[in-house]
Amino acid sequence: MVFRSNVLRTLGASALLLLLAGCSAPLSAHWQGFPPAPQAKPGTAETDSAPAPAGPDCAEVKCVALTFDDGPGPYTESLLDVLDEHDAKATFFLIGIDVAKHPDIVRDEFARGHELGNHTWSHQDLAKLSPDAGQRELRKANDAIKEATGAAPTVMRPPYGTITESLKKSQPVPVVMWSDDTLDWKTRNAKKTIKAAENIEPGSIVLMHDIHKSTIDAMPKILTDLESQGYHFVTVSQLVGSPKPGVAHKTGQQPAATN
Numbered sequence: 001m002v003f004r005s006n007v008l009r010t011l012g013a014s015a016l017l018l019l020l021a022g023c024s025a026p027l028s029a030h031w032q033g034f035p036p037a038p039q040a041k042p043g044t045a046e047t048d049s050a051p052a053p054a055g056p057d058c059a060e061v062k063c064v065a066l067t068f069d070d071g072p073g074p075y076t077e078s079l080l081d082v083l084d085e086h087d088a089k090a091t092f093f094l095i096g097i098d099v100a101k102h103p104d105i106v107r108d109e110f111a112r113g114h115e116l117g118n119h120t121w122s123h124q125d126l127a128k129l130s131p132d133a134g135q136r137e138l139r140k141a142n143d144a145i146k147e148a149t150g151a152a153p154t155v156m157r158p159p160y161g162t163i164t165e166s167l168k169k170s171q172p173v174p175v176v177m178w179s180d181d182t183l184d185w186k187t188r189n190a191k192k193t194i195k196a197a198e199n200i201e202p203g204s205i206v207l208m209h210d211i212h213k214s215t216i217d218a219m220p221k222i223l224t225d226l227e228s229q230g231y232h233f234v235t236v237s238q239l240v241g242s243p244k245p246g247v248a249h250k251t252g253q254q255p256a257a258t259n
């Protein structure tokens, strides 16, 4: 019985971890098909460098970093339009397979001044892969983003928020976690996503997913509400200032040196 209760306890802990990890369950419900992609605009050629807007001074004004994982998806272009209406910059953690299928959308994200992040090639749990397999997942996604935009991703986020310590430390770019999980991937409900966004504070890094229509439906109200409170919407790198490679960032505050 001791063995059985240990097993149950382990299972319970795993389930809890998975729940806390937040970043959507395996992408079994992967969408199919896209609306027609927009034509590339002048000045968005692959060789263009990042727009790199300076952004507001987050030491002086309220800032929040909205992050969207698991795209590009069929709703991403609609989200980009909503973000533009609010002069909002965001960070997209992209899945390499879908970047390779739809580089035009990723190019558009980049051209509109958003930050692009690596979210692995095929949404693997990096804590469960061999070091070589983990590096391969990240390298392939990195290459796909670079091929689409002409620039390598400047941040990375491990699927499920899990990564081995050695892989984290070996990253050439900052590792970005989050402080606020809207659970949009779980509720798939715009009202609940709006409610969850009420917990946002200055310096929050907010986890959402642009592959769910309910998330895009929630965005106009979330942006309007935060705007009325004086928030500025910035990329993760703008929020943190100088995020450090190989270190996990969860908020706009620089993490302790031991992190």
Ligand SMILES: [Zn+2]
Pocket: 023, 024, 069, 070, 119, 123, 159, 160
């Ligand atoms: Zn994910």
